[in-house]
Amino acid sequence: MTQLLQQIINGLSLGSIYALIALGYTMVYGILKLINFAHGEVFMVGAYTGFYAAGALGVAGFEGRNQAFPLYLAVLVLIIAMAAAALLGMAIEFLAYRPVRSAPRLTPLITAIGVSLFLQNAGMLLFSPNPQRYPAILSEVRFELFGVIVTNIKLTIFVVALALMLGLHLFVQRTWTGRAMRALSFNIDAAKLMGIDTNRVIRSTFAIGSALAAAGGILFGLDQITINPLMGVLTGLKAFVAAVLGGIGSIPGAVIGGLLIGLAEQLTAGYLSPEYRDAITFVILILILLLKPEGLLGVVRVEKV
């Protein structure tokens, strides 16, 4: 029983990270109908920015001693990473996606794959392909509850992810830009006709999604101990499946999808076989696209001729 609980806790924390990344996918797809393949790499860059920022702020000095890296510095690292990722996201949108926005569907798809590949391999050149140990931005404290081991890092993941998701929800519901984002996801041309500066809104969407992914990246590094330049590939794909599972274009859907995928992966690894942990995500994708393509919380969109 404790094993099951342990696997569930692990699955939910992994799932929260997937949810953070899935939010970026779902928002961009909702507006542009484009799968931002490069989003996984933005997640990776966020993690590495956190790595280098923490290094620059002297985290190495705190490791091994009983002192913890000061909390305000940890928050600073998070902010730096989120800002850097937001800039990267906006740059990608401006340089690679905007020129092909009006092209037939295939072209932006290939461009997105190209950007993703570019960032992966540039990452390998710049950051070294070997896994790097993630610095102790948060020092680890373990608790044991009913035989289940929970670290403060897992708790932080839940708290931070929840906070960010709530923040996003409030933003989308209450602010002007948020409302504009929703308008664009319904009908981008009508929004333009209503005088909304679509370029600005799209830029903001990319920025917010990327910032969330970066937060996910730092949490991932803390939880998974190492990072490497290819960490975005599989994780990004799983987060995309999570977005589809929840209903692409739906923000609560992305959250639920993320948690479900995290759970499915962890339970498969624990009870079936670790070799199939990645395959299960793809199986879920295929099943959901065959049985309920609009996702759990999605709305069936009628395609007009």
Next chain:
Amino acid sequence: MRALTRVAVAAGVLLVIYGLQFGVEAGFTQYVQRIILLAGINVILAVGLNLINGTTGQFSIGHAGFMAVGAYGAAYIGVQLAGPVHGLLGLGPLADAVVFNLALLAGAIFAGISGLIVGMPSLRLRGDYLAVVTLGFGEIIRILFNNATFLGSATGYFGDSPSGLPEYTNFFWVFAWVTVIVLLIHNLTFSQTGRSLTAIREDEIAAEAMATPSTRLKVTAFAISAASAGIAGGLFAHMQSGVRPEDFRFEKSIDMIVMIIVGGLGSISGAILGGIFVAVSLELMRDLQQYRLVLYALLLIVIMIVRPQGLLGTRELHHLLRRKRPAKPAAPTEST
């Protein structure tokens, strides 16, 4: 008479290739020969992928999986057949040729069947979703091979001899199969069926309104393209002396996409050029190997932004040659 001419021409072409083989084997080092063989295999991959991605407009990015099925299938069947066939025909080039080609066909059939299995559910999806699902299937296939103990799992399948699979692949077989597949797909593309496929690419709903059985055609095209990837896989396996799941990662699918994008999505001659380009650039960039994928990625992005139709667009090389002739003046219209 026409059939006889065709057979004679076919025999002639094969003889030419056979003759070229001697020239290649004498004139080039093994190292360069390998690149030439890889170029041929790439051409088969590219032309096959072009049928579904280019001509039919259904974007698949997991084709490495079908190449893997073909490779493992051909390798396994080849090993099983070697005994009986050698028993019948003795040990010699004829027996080897029979075993090899039967194995390749078996690999192609396996690959085609897996193409059907993947295609049938997936081709109901459109655009981006199809791409991700094919990616997923490609990965699933690789993971399955990684865990298949009777095929060697992660270590790979090397047949039953410590020195690996027999190296049947040589210049003649690669380019004979290149000719066969290019001809097949060329004929298919410029036939009635091919026009229906192009119609599906341009506007699927309109095509369906004109009574084109679009799902059936899409799945058929998918299966054919999977089968040709299978042939390429079989040829590759018998050149590598073994089949490893690692040889068919997502990177391989990306290489295939670069091949058809560079040449022009929808053009067979473009696919041929693209296939050669990837094989050659692989070696020319040997010292820049770390940058190879970065450069490929940039190439994809730049091509998409600057010239999305690649080198040839949907045109063929021979169409370009034909356009040089001046247009005939229009016939005067008849007055009623």
Next chain:
Amino acid sequence: MRILRRTLISGLCAAALVSTIGCKKNATDGSTAGAVEASEIAIGHYASMTGSTAHFGQDTDRGLRLAIEEANATGGVLGKKLKLVTLDDRGDSAEAANAVNRLIDVEKVTAVIGEVASSLSLAGGRVAQRRKIPMISPTSTNPKVTEVGDYIFRVCFIDPFQGKVMALFARNNLKFDKVAILKDVKNDYSIGLADAFQKAFTAVGGTIVVEQSYSQGDTDFSAQVTAIRGTAAQAVFVPGYYSEVGTIARTADRLGLKVPLLGGDGWDSPDLFKIGGDAINGSYFSDHFAPDVATDKSKAFVANFTKKYGQAPTGLGALGYEAGLVLVDSIKRAGKNDPSTIRDAIAGTKDFEGVTGKITIDAQRNPQKSAVVLKVEGGKAKFETSIAP
């Protein structure tokens, strides 16, 4: 007929294109990089100099280079200087085959050293065997490597022995009788070593309580560690590469799995300590060479290596050096720069004094050598004991 004409034209264009490129490559390669002067003997090394196991290749290359330089400093071999050409195979088996072909055709080597990973040695070895160029693998431990043919040798022990070493150590020295195995199923080195360990451990009365697996490249091991935690295992045998073992150790520590880890020579890299940190202390692994064990020759080697490269050698560096020494000695005994004579000389290596012990190449082209077991303490590997075949 029109179709035929078009196809023929396209085909001829393609053929022409390929031929020109092929000829160009032939010409350029013959005149620039491949030039081997008559006063040189060219030796090839193919290794993973980039990629996720770059440490393996780079360290081996450093040791090999040191051996070649030392030989050249004392006048070379057969009156000629040795030229070492290293090609990167990026950890890819197709590349390994390519690299060996290129070394033979373009760099005109008469012998090849490589590779570290057994799957790459198998790929390169098949090419070397077919082209009849002798190959010495410095560190491939999979028995299949030397079975490829009579031109393939190695200077390290093989996995059946290595698995037995750790099994005996666990049973006799640490007095464990219940061990779990956590192997990398994407890596045939790991699978082979796990297999050997299991056979040997059960043969001396131990039990394998559970067998878990992961794939090279995974970062999350909480599921496997949680499963092992629920058993009565006194240790976990993790025959993987350093890149994952460090993370596994940290995960185990974090999830409260407090037993020592056991491993093989795949652990050997400074990154193991960087990633594993405190969590890896108290674990043991088998290796070819202990940097803190002194014989005169090994002391001199460690000193020279550290002086030249600014860092201490790992087991792979030592084996790269040793492979170089054995090859140089064999060429001397062969008396001429001819691949088949060199091959015979390597096969006849007897009681050669290396830095990791005395080497005699047996009939299966493997050496009979002892292994050392190292203990991880304070972020370093320290010699614990040595076990002979």
